Amino acid sequence: MHEFPLTRELVLIGGGHSHALILKRWGMKPLPGVRVTVINPGAVAAYSGMLPGFVAGHYERAELELDLVRLARFAGARVLLGRATGIDQDNRLVHIENHPPIRYDTASIDIGITSAMPELDGFADHGVAAKPLERFATQWDAFQTAARRGEVPPQMAVIGGGVAGAELAAAMAYRLGDLPQMEITLIDRGEILSEMRAPTRHRLLETLARLRVTLRPQTQVIRVEADRVTFSDGSTLGSCFTLGAAGARPYGWLADTGLDLHDGFVSVGPTLQSSDPRIFAAGDCAHLSHDPRPKAGVYAVREAPVLFDNLRACLSDGTNATLRSYLPQKDYLKLISLGGKSALADKAGLVTSGPLMWRWKDRIDRKFMRKLKDLPAMTPPALPAQMAEGLRDEALGKKPMCGACGAKVGGDILHRVLSEQPGVERRDVLHLAGDDAALLTHGDTWQVASVDHLRAFVEDPVLMTRITAIHALGDVWAMGASPQAALMTVTLPKMSSALQEGWLSEIMQAARDVFTAEGAEIIGGHTAMGTEFSVGFSVTGLLDQPITLKGARPGDQIVLTKPLGTGVMLAAEMEMKANGRDMEAAYASMVKSSGEAAQILGNAHAMTDVTGFGLAGHLLGICRASEVGATIRLDDVPLLPGALDQSAAGMRSTIYPANRAYAAEYQGPEGARADLLFDPQTAGGLLACLSSIRAEKCLIALRAAGYEAALIGEITEGPVRLTVEA
Structure with a gap:
């Protein structure tokens, strides 16, 4: 529940490293009056720094996952589990797959990059992109488990011979290297690791050779199938897990936003603002027009404090806020996993490798994850010095009151109260004690009627509306009836008129989608303002014979x-x-x-x-x-x-x-x-x-x-x- 009326909407598109850090910072220092929304396809985002270690078997899946649902709860934000598909700058709307558009006053984009190869025949059906990381982690986990069980041959191919492809190939080879039939090939249309300094390239090539990774430079893949890849010369290579790691590609929907782009990436200046000053971008999806840099997670992490301060400044009361500038470092320490618990360190031409470098990298990665997982406990509000008897237990108790059905009045109380109420005898109303819905008759027609109203347990009013609608319809379905009509009641928390319109538009669209799909119609309703968001439906249904x-x-x-x-x-x-x-x-x-x-x-x-x-x-x-x-x-x-x-x-x-x-x-x-x-x-x-x-x-x-x-x-x-x- 928000303590102050809401007047501004901040939308974070993507759950990248910058936005994850902003959610943590927002929870520690919220800006009163701002409702924060984070949009991401899934509930978790993978931390790229630990991905090779996970592939190699050094980390469990949960160790590299950033829990966006938990971070959003800490920040008092809503999390939308969906994929952003577009931005309407004129109307300040973000379009989301399977979700009504949402309004923003200020927005930020941190969606990362993709390694998908839509132009490569068969890759969409049989290939695995290294990014986004969450899907790759899931598919690799399933493949290596199946390979160890002997369900599929451990034949793998990595398309893309840059440092990312080499690092993942080494991790995959290490993980399945104890299988005698293991085969893994690193493929590139040019030279393998051509972008690396000579000492670094030499060390990495030695590692790949020791791990039995076959190199195929100057080779073009033209087709991917479930169990092989085909090259331009007509030859084939057995592969039951084909990974795409060839370069960094922007998501296609950015091209339709109207923002200035550079090779498909959002161009931003020193303040991380795009060509639309209300829209920021950070991480790999952004191009630093004032000081271009390669794609690397270290920049996203260091952009976060600047982005946080600038978003707050743009949303704050006052028009003369000074925005900070982000000046990226000229070089940074590169720590590259070498398959086993060994790593290579490269900075300013100095190269060293070994177990000590792995321990250094592991310590850095775990420190970063602790920063986003160790969230301070929320302290309950202070009570007055003098209070009514029993208030302390009711106000504090062992835990805060649940929402949804956890907030219902107990069944024994309901039974006692309702049994005391005298019934009115009517021929067209059947009182069925304890049943799911009232049963009404209209001549030869049977109709059921019921009502449900829930206080919000999620920050997203669309998700809350969908759940409440399904919950309310449960009583109709339980009686064997077909949904007919619904009356809707909505209580909004205190907010500006612009936000009222935005929230109600989202809520009505969500409700209409649910009831229309079930063959019912919303025939009216009532709105009010209150201390917290709640939504309810009175529903009717028609049937031949009640259950x-x-x-x-x-x-x-x-x-x-x-x-x-x-x-x-x-x-x-x-x-x-x-x-x-x-x-x-x-x-x-x-x-x-x-x-x-x-x-x-x-x-x-x-x-x-x-x-x-x-x-x-x-x-x-x-x-x-x-x-x-x-x-x-x-x-x-x-x-x-x-x-x-x-x-x-x-x-x-x-x-x-x-x-x-x-x-x-x-x-x-x-x-x-x-x-x-x-x-x-x-x-x-x-x-x-x-x-x-x-x-x-x-x-x-x-x-x-x-x-x-x-x-x-x-x-x-x-x-x-x-x-x-x-």
Whole structure:
């Protein structure tokens, strides 16, 4: 939640080294009134300095990853997991793949470079680009694992004989060098390592020869296939992993921005401003027009303090702010990995190599990563000297209150309050105690109606809107209905009118996309200003015959369509203890529609969606209404990545204790996995009871449709209870 009204938008396009450092600095020294957005295709960005060490097996994957989700949380920023595709300077909009355009007052570009070779036949389908680093790291990890298992021959080719290609070839050769059949070839259309000084080139060539790397200079690759490359002379070379490392290429969409470019890279002056003074650029995607330099991560790191100060100055109140100038060093220390735990150091013509240089490089790299991973804890606000009894525990407690379904009122409280309310007898309104949605009749037509409203747990209003829409539609799908219409309620935090318009445009587009895809229409709504962002939907649906909680039969199989764990993952993310890649999986699960799943499960005897009361609470709701019992197999319940580890570490959502109390009929084991049965789910899956034959067919169809569905147990004879088998 932002302490002051928002008046300016800062958009960081890309999660490169400069922007990662800016997020850390922003968290330490935010500028009141600015909303920061960082856009990146994935939740993590790889640190280039440690990539060869990872390829060689010296580092685990997590050691070279910069967690942008965690950094964004620390900075109070929103993170958009998508690929930027363009900039509209006239309207100050950044276009993003699968996301509404977002507005900016000031923007910065740090998207790095690519080694993709779109002009090379077959490379897009069978080749691997060295950059972007995240995709390369994933594909290399999979290949070397398969090669060690004997699933593919360890034949590799690296296209591009510069220092980057040579360094990666050495790392790959070292990693798989113990396999007798290992073959790796370094290919270049010119000379290998031609840009290096003679002493450095000689040392690197010696290393490549010792590691059994074959050199193919003056050779042109014309086609890449799954198991070979073809040269211009018609000869071929066996390769099951073909890496492209030939030079630094700019991303193509920069050409359409209208910014001044140099060979496709954004031209910037000493202040790191482009031809549009509202747009900055840093790192490899930028060309320093005042003092050109080669592409190297060291410049991005040293640009960060200058960029940080200049962005703040441009966004600050006052028009006479002085901007700093970035003056790059003439030369820099080059530390090049030599495959094993040995490195070569080169600066100003002096060259040395050996294990000592590796330890030096390793220390530098780990220090940089600690700078971005060791984030200071957020201190809670001070309380007054005199306060009401109980305020200290409520205000501070053990942890801040969760958002989403973790912020619900407990089921036992709801049950007591609602049971005290007298019902009004109407022939056209059916009161089904505890069911997912109200059931209305209009002549021969059945209609369901429900409402859901969530306080924000992510800074991105688009992602929050999509999740809330899917969450609200869950009640319609659980009754077997087709979505019909929605009324929307939005509370915006305090902000300027320009930001109000921008936020509402993004929110409405996101909501419209979700409901239109499900065959429904937004028919109205209400907006308000408040202390924090929240969004909700009142939804209706049409159906022929409702599926309710009452109808489960002994012998029915229990099907769950989505994994559990959103509650602990959101709680962990709020405390900056979740892994960004795990959060990416959690968000993907929450925005996945259950519409197709509901159609597949259309003949269920009983069905509900798993939301705030957790799997145990919602399954017991079916048992209570149907007067049956249920048994589930704990190991068969699917879980989100990271959820079990967070549960084992003691992470719990705010409503967890109330969910345990609400599920009084639970009989089963205790422990981290069992605790996830009481974890509140946001936009969770459907929970259906079907005959054995029907359940097996539905499971096959659900998995074919992309759901991580599972058969988790069966309905038993009463009394009402939930028995869990470890």
